[in-house]
Each structure stands twice: as C-alpha cells, then as structure tokens.
Amino acid sequence: MAISRSDLVAALAEKSGTTKTVADSVLSSFTDVLLEAVAAGDKVSIPGILSVERVERAARTGRNPSTGETIEIPAGFGVKVSAGSKLKAAAK
Known part of the structure; x- marks a missing residue:
C-alpha cells in the first residue's frame, strides 16, 4: 500500500496537532530544502x-x-x- 501526499499531510497534521494547511506547508518547505541541498552537492x-x-x-x-x-x-x-x-x- 502506498501513502499519497494527502495521506502523509493528514498524518503529519494529526501527529503534530496542527492543521493540514500548516502540515502541507512544512512538507513543501522540507521538499524545497532537500532539493536545494542535493542540487548544491550537500x-x-x-x-x-x-x-x-x-x-x-x-x-x-x-x-x-x-x-x-x-x-x-x-x-x-x-x-x-x-x-x-x-x-x-x-x-x-
């Protein structure tokens, strides 16, 4: 079974006690930081x-x-x- 992005956002929101909007923003920010770091060779x-x-x-x-x-x-x-x-x- 695969977990979709929306499932992951919902789980993050529930675990952290925050809204799905905030959890989605954090996940997007994490993705951006990861991509930038890998592109820079870090x-x-x-x-x-x-x-x-x-x-x-x-x-x-x-x-x-x-x-x-x-x-x-x-x-x-x-x-x-x-x-x-x-x-x-x-x-x-």
Missing part, C-alpha cells in the same frame, strides 16, 4: 532515518538494449538514498 542526514546525497557517475560504455549497439554514456550525477537504523528496523 548531504542531508536525518540520523536513524535516512541520508540523501548527490553522487557523481563516471562516463561509461553501455549497450542499446533494442539494437545491441555500443553507446557512450556521459558522466553525470545521481542521488544516493541510504536507510538509517530505525528505518531498517521498522521494515523488519
């Missing part, structure tokens, strides 16, 4: 829950799956998300 860490960081990927040779042709994949960036100990324990 690591965002919530101890015990998760860490998110931008990682560099080197240029490499790949293969087009439909034609089998060899292609060059340029260097770029990716995002690494690591689960913390509390999140891992909750998944058991």
Whole structure:
C-alpha cells in the first residue's frame, strides 16, 4: 500500500496537532530544502532515518538494449538514498 501526499499531510497534521494547511506547508518547505541541498552537492542526514546525497557517475560504455549497439554514456550525477537504523528496523 502506498501513502499519497494527502495521506502523509493528514498524518503529519494529526501527529503534530496542527492543521493540514500548516502540515502541507512544512512538507513543501522540507521538499524545497532537500532539493536545494542535493542540487548544491550537500548531504542531508536525518540520523536513524535516512541520508540523501548527490553522487557523481563516471562516463561509461553501455549497450542499446533494442539494437545491441555500443553507446557512450556521459558522466553525470545521481542521488544516493541510504536507510538509517530505525528505518531498517521498522521494515523488519
């Protein structure tokens, strides 16, 4: 079962004892801060829950799956998300 954004906002509002409008604003602000930090190359860490960081990927040779042709994949960036100990324990 997936939790939608509106479900998450409702749960945050209930847990924090605030309105859905305030909870939605906080969630939007958190998203903005996370995106800005990752774009700047900073690591965002919530101890015990998760860490998110931008990682560099080197240029490499790949293969087009439909034609089998060899292609060059340029260097770029990716995002690494690591689960913390509390999140891992909750998944058991």
